[in-house]
Amino acid sequence: MPLVDDDLEHRRQASPLAHVWPLLRRSLANATSGPSQLLFLSDAEGHLLWVEGEHATLRVAERAHLLPGALWSEDAAGTSGVGTTLATGRPFQVFGSEHFLSAATAFTCTGTPIHDPGDGRLLGVLDFTCAARDWQPLAVALLDTARRLAVSELGASRLREEARVRTRYVDRLAKRLGTRSAIVAPDGRVVHADPPGWLPSRLPGKPAEGPVLLPGGQAILVERLSAGGLFLVTAGSDLDGFAVDPVLRFRGLGRARAIVEVAGTTHELGRRHSEIVALLLAERGGMNAKALAAEVYGPQGRPITVRAELARLRAVLGHRLASEPYRLTEDCEADFLDLDRDLSTCPADVLLDRYPGPLLPGSTAPGVVALRARLAERLRRRVEGSGDADTVIRWEGSPHARGHGT
Template sequence: MPLDEHALARRRDAHPLAKVWPVLRRSLAAATAGPGQLLFLSDADGHLLWVEGDHATLRVAERAHLLPGALWSEEFAGTSGVGTALATGRPFQVFGAEHFLSAATAFTCTATPIHDPATGELLGVLDFTCAERDWQPLAVPLLDTARRLALSELEAVRLRETARVRNRYVERLTRRLGTRSAIAAPDGAIVHSDPPGWLPARLPGPPREGPAVLPGGQVVLLERLAAGGLFLVTAGDAATGPVVTPTLRFHGLGRARASLEIAGTTHELARRHSEIMALLLADPGGMTAKALATEVYGPEGRAITVRAELARLRAVLGHRLASDPYRVTGEFEADFLALDRDVAAAPVPELLDRYPGPLLPGSRAPGVAALRDRLHDRLRHRVADAADPDSAIRWAALPHNR
């Protein structure tokens, strides 16, 4: 049982089959309505994410660990419906004593793998399980019909998401005057191009973030627009100039939560992500997960906790978030770093114009507090040294100084 309640909920929320599980439940309701009948949906690793059946059968199944959060891959459970279907990549039936685990020999399992209709990626396994004596000869064609229904629903979800993101980013593409751009689906199909026809109808292979060279020699930059979703493709050649990763801009002064501008899109970051970004930008050489956890959570901070936050932040940053150590790559600007750099030389009135307040004023992260206090103290000394009454009044009026 490697997945506790919280880990199970996170994996369910992030899994693409979460969108089709309600459809599968409804379509197979009659098959799981009777006693001794169960319906499972696993991920590609063999974790059971959803289990459906009557209460009495679920209680019996629990004794064999046939419940959400359990791992039924062949590596950990031997021959079973879920594990062997994953291993073979095709529908599979396991009758009673054919199971490797003795706890499962009272059941007959029929399983079929489900693949992403766009990429062919294995997403998980749909499994119908019943008491050995109640074996259903139509279980295989029944599950195959349900699998086809799931594929149709996945394709419908993909098309709806493609249309939504396409509409969202078409205006952004039209603003990139002089730059050839396109939107690519996760399978490489070009769903929008500006101008039309500058790319082939499909990119070779599944898209990956970062610079790429197409078979014809065209150099492009691919950026993920949404986690698991579409990609922005930008050209780079003699006419448009080399491929350059757009500058990332971080705004955290006087803000409870930072904003992040990437390629024309503004993201409002969560508080933890704001803190992590500020720390990573302040240390371009990179930080280990343990060091970052200490700077965010204090001495008791755990690396596993900050890794989970970094995984969520990667959905926004994409290839800009590198690891070993964790760092932000490419060109970036941060309001607090730029101000800290100019404190010694820029005129005091200009510095105050650029200082709406301290860095992430509500943050209690030790590393952020150190960055915030350092910049604030440097500005305070600079204002005092300037001996300018107007600047002194403006400084005293800042919320942090009242």
């Protein structure tokens, strides 16, 4: 499916190729500045993330659907410089009529794949396209030179990021957790270990978030540290939260800012994060970014905004916050959900004792407003139907009974 607006911008920001695109543009500027010449950089699915070319050429290219966000995988567009390069994993050149789509037969396309220097995964395709009559015999060599520059920069950037994370996180995390810890790269290499040697130099396979049992029987907990893929590994046997209490606990009744307890640590969340966690707790099947944005910000909510909040929230929740769709993966307890569950079985006076106030009072997030109103209305009906006059008087006299807490 093509990408548009916020989805395109999010995909660009998330792409590891984002910071090498300027380098690629500069290195190929002379070869792509003339009429009928275009430069594309796609992601690993075949979406064109960036398109560079002279203005008139871009207008012509748009008619052939060669524009940012367009999908040019082999499944979507058949034989093409981008799609066939992705399918084969090797440089590929398509001449005019060899294209599957008739709209592209006026062009000759040359693609070369860019792989991650750490784990070898395919990141995307660099493609040089020109009018079929202006075929460039040296296009493959030019693109390969640019590709080598990009891969070299990706490797250098990875080393800089590893050094930055070591400086920023390791000492602080080791002191906070009081346990053995390590920083691990996406390919499983142990970048830093404290104390040295408590882990092998490389983990088996690619790191995956959550509890992991190593082949030798050692329990570890893996959590992502950065969007670039670096991971924090801690010794599972040393963490109370890992071995004893994996439950995430949420308290939001009567609180403008929710309290969450995660692996023995208590956090006070900001308003937006409180709303997001409450909504994900209520919808355990998860929500995509568009649906969650509407529940938090209303109909005009932008997925890219809620994704940014979720990225920051991950620093607190770690592997417990999964994506596609966004959801909470661990066992969870929430005061508002527990109260709602017990409405039919618990005495009315006990229910009131457990209700210090509405869910996240003051929140205007549409999804939270709905949850808050629903719980308050169900509690009102339960109290008024209990036949306990004293409890009814207590409810009617409470400040949060007015307007049912909405």
